Amino acid sequence: MVSLELPSAVMAFNQKPVRAVLLDISGVLKNCVDGKDVAIKGSVDAVNRLKASGMPVRFCTNETTTTRSALVKKLQAIGFKVEEDEVFPPAPATCLILKQRGLRPHLLIHPALEPDFKGMEQKDPNCVVIGDAQESFSYQNMNAAFQTLIALDKPVLISMGQGKYYSEDNKLVLDVGAYKAALEYACGIQAEVVGKPSQAFFLSVLSSMNAKPEETVMVGDDIESDVGGAQKCGMRGVLVRTGKYRPSDEQHPKVKPDSIVDNLAQAVDILLKTK
Amino acid sequence: MVSLELPSAVMAFNQKPVRAVLLDISGVLKNCVDGKDVAIKGSVDAVNRLKASGMPVRFCTNETTTTRSALVKKLQAIGFKVEEDEVFPPAPATCLILKQRGLRPHLLIHPALEPDFKGMEQKDPNCVVIGDAQESFSYQNMNAAFQTLIALDKPVLISMGQGKYYSEDNKLVLDVGAYKAALEYACGIQAEVVGKPSQAFFLSVLSSMNAKPEETVMVGDDIESDVGGAQKCGMRGVLVRTGKYRPSDEQHPKVKPDSIVDNLAQAVDILLKTK
Numbered sequence: 402m403v404s405l406e407l408p409s410a411v412m413a414f415n416q417k418p419v420r421a422v423l424l425d426i427s428g429v430l431k432n433c434v435d436g437k438d439v440a441i442k443g444s445v446d447a448v449n450r451l452k453a454s455g456m457p458v459r460f461c462t463n464e465t466t467t468t469r470s471a472l473v474k475k476l477q478a479i480g481f482k483v484e485e486d487e488v489f490p491p492a493p494a495t496c497l498i499l500k501q502r503g504l505r506p507h508l509l510i511h512p513a514l515e516p517d518f519k520g521m522e523q524k525d526p527n528c529v530v531i532g533d534a535q536e537s538f539s540y541q542n543m544n545a546a547f548q549t550l551i552a553l554d555k556p557v558l559i560s561m562g563q564g565k566y567y568s569e570d571n572k573l574v575l576d577v578g579a580y581k582a583a584l585e586y587a588c589g590i591q592a593e594v595v596g597k598p599s600q601a602f603f604l605s606v607l608s609s610m611n612a613k614p615e616e617t618v619m620v621g622d623d624i625e626s627d628v629g630g631a632q633k634c635g636m637r638g639v640l641v642r643t644g645k646y647r648p649s650d651e652q653h654p655k656v657k658p659d660s661i662v663d664n665l666a667q668a669v670d671i672l673l674k675t676k
Numbered sequence: 677m678v679s680l681e682l683p684s685a686v687m688a689f690n691q692k693p694v695r696a697v698l699l700d701i702s703g704v705l706k707n708c709v710d711g712k713d714v715a716i717k718g719s720v721d722a723v724n725r726l727k728a729s730g731m732p733v734r735f736c737t738n739e740t741t742t743t744r745s746a747l748v749k750k751l752q753a754i755g756f757k758v759e760e761d762e763v764f765p766p767a768p769a770t771c772l773i774l775k776q777r778g779l780r781p782h783l784l785i786h787p788a789l790e791p792d793f794k795g796m797e798q799k800d801p802n803c804v805v806i807g808d809a810q811e812s813f814s815y816q817n818m819n820a821a822f823q824t825l826i827a828l829d830k831p832v833l834i835s836m837g838q839g840k841y842y843s844e845d846n847k848l849v850l851d852v853g854a855y856k857a858a859l860e861y862a863c864g865i866q867a868e869v870v871g872k873p874s875q876a877f878f879l880s881v882l883s884s885m886n887a888k889p890e891e892t893v894m895v896g897d898d899i900e901s902d903v904g905g906a907q908k909c910g911m912r913g914v915l916v917r918t919g920k921y922r923p924s925d926e927q928h929p930k931v932k933p934d935s936i937v938d939n940l941a942q943a944v945d946i947l948l949k950t951k
Contacts, residue, residue: 534815535815536814536815536816537815538814538815538818539811539813539814539815540809540810540811540812540813540814540850541811543813543850543854544847544849544850547841547848547849547850547854548847548848548849551841551848565861565862565863565864566822566826566862572819572823573822573823573826574819574822574823575815575818575819575822575858575862576862578861578862579818579822579858579859579861579862580858581861582857582858582860582861582862583850583854583855583857583858584854585857586840586853586854586856586857587840587841587850587851587853587854587857588840589840
């Protein structure tokens with residue numbers, strides 16, 4: 402039963418049964434403050450309560466500034482009970498696609514992500530892979546990626562996510578999507594996205610827990626990649642008012658969340674009341 | 677009379693009278709080789725012949741890596757007879773617009789262009805102006821421009837040109853258009869373009885010589901900004917096979933030049949035969 406005290410906006414998403422949950426990481430579990438990860442108030446406990454309830458949970462992230470292994474260690478260090486096989490970032494999915502299609506990547510990625518691409522053949526590249534390279538998005542590196550693409554007969558650009566921006570140290574900073582747009586425009590091409598909001602990416606995460614989209618809720622702070630992407634897959638999308646959230650997101654011209662909650666703790670309060 | 681030896685592709689553009697000419701600068705008059713400007717073979721003489729014929733000529737450029745004054749001095753140093761009032765780059769036109777609309781720019785431009793914005797109020801910015809900033813397109817500078825835009829109620833982004841790329845030291849390098857696309861995507865906005873292919877920009881150059889679009893030919897190496905832009909204004913657009921030209925430009929899906937010539941010298945040969 403849903404408590405009558407909850408505002409109507411937060412009631413909608415659990416009127417149908419919820420049997421699995423996807424959680425975004427940055428801006429939902431934690432924020433980056435002064436270069437350090439800080440758990441968002443109530444989030445560690447919220448994850449514990451979800452897991453204790455027996456609800457299958459996966460962490461579905463577009464994080465590409467660190468390896469999966471390092472990301473999990475960072476989350477554990479600030480109190481989260483999370484294991485590597487529960488966390489789905491774009492890099493491992495990208496490596497799988499590169500191998501399946503015989504692609505040799507020119508990488509424009511964060512140096513800290515490089516170990517996730519170890520062993521991939523990178524000589525004589527026949528595609529470009531970009532992630533959130535941050536400071537490595539220099540003019541020089543962007544030109545090198547552009548020159549690789551423009552020299553190909555059929556340029557292949559794989560973008561690990563297409564986020565517009567995210568919050569870091571209480572400032573909004575550009576995400577990979579902006580640089581994807583730059584290379585697409587310069588080359589007259591369309592990138593392939595691996596990561597949210599790619600439907601194939603969401604479905605691969607759901608299949609890891611045998612969950613159906615219509616029984617799954619995605620909780621995120623990105624109105625387009627998290628909420629809109631999940632909804633396009635048939636999931637419910639819940640927006641949190643933490644991380645990169647901006648009040649104008651609530652009037653987004655295209656995406657209407659199934660619910661908007663103050664934070665993950667409130668989302669879990671509501672979720673567990675449905676059980 | 678057009679010589680019968682000329683291939684049919686280069687005959688079309690002078691079947692109607694030509695009474696004024698616009699010339700692009702980079703890739704038409706000169707190339708950049710090892711960091712130095714080098715006149716393209718035959719171009720110095722071609723400009724001299726055009727001027728000697730009495731044909732009004734203007735130099736219509738999206739150059740934003742140097743001031744107008746320095747650009748003219750560089751052209752003179754490699755032999756071109758050109759005066760400052762014949763050269764139309766985007767920066768002076770941008771300053772005029774900023775003053776007319778009471779805009780205070782956050783500048784993301786090449787350091788060498790800064791003198792052209794001297795005296796513009798830049799405190800408490802209410803718009804962003806970008807040019808071909810080259811190495812200054814750092815992640816940090818892009819974030820600063822983005823943060824200015826995203827904090828505005830109605831973000832105003834003015835882009836000095838929207839070129840995809842240009843040729844430098846025999847390599848193609850990203851132009852301002854790629855970074856315009858990045859900021860547009862991140863902010864969900866559309867930039868205003870000052871420079872080619874803006875119709876207002878072309879028309880202001882034409883008005884400086886009292887020329888009508890239908891009597892004017894634009895010669896450039898950018899199939900979209902030079903040729904397509906001129907054609908949209910009612911001018912004829914001639915593509916040269918120098919500068920950033922690529923054979924695939926001849927099969928551009930949207931723009932069909934009125935003529936394609938090997939270089940400016942050939943364009944002028946044909947032009948002067950119409951007189």
